[in-house]
Amino acid sequence: xxxxxxxxxxxxxxxxxxxxxxxxxxxxxxxxxxxxxxxxxxxxxxxxxxxxxxxxxxxxxxxxxxxxxxxxxxxxxxxxxxxxxxxxxxxxxxxxxxxxxxxxxx
Amino acid sequence: xxxxxxxxxxxxxxxxxxxxxxxxxxxxxxxxxxxxxxxxxxxxxxxxxxxxxxxxxxxxxxxxxxxxxxxxxxxxxxxxxxxxxxxxxxxxxxxxxxxxxxxxxxxxxxxxxxxxxxxxxxxxxxxxx
Amino acid sequence: xxxxxxxxxxxxxxxxxxxxxxxxxxxxxxxxxxxxxxxxxxxxxxxxxxxxxxxxxxxxxxxxxxxxxxxxxxxxxxxxxxxxxxxxxxxxxxxxxxxxxxxxxxxxxxxxxxxxxxxxxxxxxxxxxxxxxxxx
Numbered sequence: 445x446x447x448x449x450x451x452x453x454x455x456x457x458x459x460x461x462x463x464x465x466x467x468x469x470x471x472x473x474x475x476x477x478x479x480x481x482x483x484x485x486x487x488x489x490x491x492x493x494x495x496x497x498x499x500x501x502x503x504x505x506x507x508x509x510x511x512x513x514x515x516x517x518x519x520x521x522x523x524x525x526x527x528x529x530x531x532x533x534x535x536x537x538x539x540x541x542x543x544x545x546x547x548x549x550x
Numbered sequence: 551x552x553x554x555x556x557x558x559x560x561x562x563x564x565x566x567x568x569x570x571x572x573x574x575x576x577x578x579x580x581x582x583x584x585x586x587x588x589x590x591x592x593x594x595x596x597x598x599x600x601x602x603x604x605x606x607x608x609x610x611x612x613x614x615x616x617x618x619x620x621x622x623x624x625x626x627x628x629x630x631x632x633x634x635x636x637x638x639x640x641x642x643x644x645x646x647x648x649x650x651x652x653x654x655x656x657x658x659x660x661x662x663x664x665x666x667x668x669x670x671x672x673x674x675x676x677x678x679x
Numbered sequence: 680x681x682x683x684x685x686x687x688x689x690x691x692x693x694x695x696x697x698x699x700x701x702x703x704x705x706x707x708x709x710x711x712x713x714x715x716x717x718x719x720x721x722x723x724x725x726x727x728x729x730x731x732x733x734x735x736x737x738x739x740x741x742x743x744x745x746x747x748x749x750x751x752x753x754x755x756x757x758x759x760x761x762x763x764x765x766x767x768x769x770x771x772x773x774x775x776x777x778x779x780x781x782x783x784x785x786x787x788x789x790x791x792x793x794x795x796x797x798x799x800x801x802x803x804x805x806x807x808x809x810x811x812x813x814x815x
Contacts, residue, residue, distance in 0.1 A: 446671065453698065454815075461560060461594055464663070471667040485697045515704065534704045538712060541808040542680055546670075548558075548678040549812050552804060561813060565722075573690075573722055574813075580796035586803070675803065677811040 447478040449540035449547045455486040456497050462487070465550045466499050473507040480545075482536065483529070484513040491517075493526045504528030511536060552587040556673040558666075562595035563622075567609060570620045572599065574679045579633045589673070590629065591661060593640040597647065599626050600639050602655045623655050630657040640666070682768065684715040686802035690814040692723025693732070693752040699724075702812050703755050706770075710759055713766040717802035719794070721775035722814065727752040728774055728791040729784040753788050760790050773798045 450469050456462040472479045481503070483491055490497040491512045504510060504526065511532035512525060525531065540547055559574050566572050578588045592599055599622040608616030629635040638661040639654070651660070661669060670676050687706065691698045709716050720727050734749035736742055756772060763770045773794035779785050787793070803809050 453701070464594070467663070468666065471664065472670075475667045475671070477667065477671075484701055513701075516701075534701070535708045537705050537810075538708045538714075541685055541709075541810060542683055542712075542714075544808060546676050547808065547810050548676060549810065550560075550678055552800075555803070561815065564814070577721070577796050577799070581800040584797035584800040586800045675809055677809065679811065679813045 445477060447480075447540075447543070447545040448472055449480050449482060449537065449545050451482045451484060451537065451547065451549045452487040453485045453550060455489040456499070457489060458486065461550070462490070463499050466503050469508045470503060470506055478509075479507070480509040480511060480536075480540065482511045482513065482532065484516050484534075486516075488512045488516045488520060488522055491525050491529045492522055493524055495526070501526065552585050553674040554587045554589070554672070555675040555677060556589050556591065556670055557677050557679060558591045558593060559596045559679045560594040561679055562598060566620050566622065567606070567616070570616075570618050572620075572622060572625065575599075575625055575629060578635060579629060582633045582635055589636045589638070591638045591640065591666065591669070592626075592658075593643050593663070593666075595647075597639050597643045597649065599623065600637070600654045600658045601649060602653060627655050627657065638669075680712065682713055682715065683807040684717065684805060685709055686717045686719070686799070686806035686809045688719045688721065688799060688809075688811050689724035689727065690722040690812065693727055695723065696814065698812055698814065699727070699752065703752075703759070705810070706759050707762065710763040710768060710770065711766060713763075713768045715768050716759075716763060716770045717806060718770065718772045719775065719796075719799040719802055720772065721778045721796075721799075723778075723782075725774045725778035726782055726784040728756045728772060728788040729753060730786040730788055731784075756791060757788050760788075771802075773802075 469481045490500045510529045605621040608619035638659045641660045642663045732751040732753045736744045737747040760770045772791035776793045
């Protein structure tokens with residue numbers, strides 16, 4: 445069965461559509477598909493432990509693996525992450541592509 | 551046989567006047583001409599492309615007049631009829647925008663957002679625009 | 680990991696979106712691993728390899744041309760092509776012809792070429808995986 449890497453580049457403060465993408469990740473997991481969500485660029489604003497994004501908090505522990513791009517975090521001075529979100533290098537995208545995982549960018 | 555590709559199109563009305571097309575729908579139609587097997591799901595604001603009777607008159611800037619103003623509803627009809635690209639529209643996004651089913655062009659198929667994950671599984675490639 | 684072939688499509692114009700920063704980071708990572716990369720650059724991205732881009736000084740920061748060392752995407756494209764070759768891979772960078780024409784950016788970095796949506800279709804068919812980076 446296909447595995448997915450969902451790359452989210454937008455932050456939920458700017459765009460309502462980020463909620464849809466979090467829901468898509470959840471829906472895929474509920475359908476039995478393995479999903480990694482990679483937050484990059486402004487999407488990492490949602491990953492601070494103090495950020496008010498309940499939808500991301502709900503996604504943690506739902507079966508979606510949530511990563512945050514190290515460069516985007518450094519660029520924005522974000523040093524602490526919501527529990528359950530891990531830092532990842534950009535090479536993770538190539539890892540997933542090499543493995544044949546469907547990789548979608550939002 | 552070309553890879554069956556699902557294209558989830560969310561971007562809407564971006565540069566359509568200048569390009570006289572939605573560049574993604576145009577790209578998919580052009581690729582179809584080269585043998586691609588595409589299906590489109592319109593979601594978010596792009597569901598509005600399926601609303602019949604839309605289209606602004608061409609721009610006029612000083613003495614310059616646009617003569618081929620785009621009609622997104624007609625372009626979606628062409629995708630379905632001329633280019634044989636099936637087009638789905640996310641029901642919940644229509645409802646959220648207050649768009650009634652009776653306002654839509656013929657030929658689009660409705661898809662619930664709850665079914666999208668399973669629908670994606672039917673395709674070899676999935677792209678998000 | 681054996682050599683793979685990836686198709687990547689870009690849409691963003693230079694200097695307008697962080698998408699391109701990330702895109703080039705991903706392309707760089709692919710090239711370092713020696714993969715083949717087929718890039719279809721359309722819309723604003725058809726200007727990424729435009730050979731006539733020129734850096735500039737930064738008067739706000741008081742930096743002259745050399746000090747500012749302002750990035751140009753054409754240099755990033757050229758560096759990417761060289762990196763791929765160095766690691767045993769190849770980049771086929773295609774600039775969408777109609778997009779190039781309407782933007783007047785028809786002079787490209789060496790070893791990039793003019794193409795069409797048919798190239799993107801061929802890339803998708805020939806690749807092990809596809810990454811679409813859309814614009815907003």
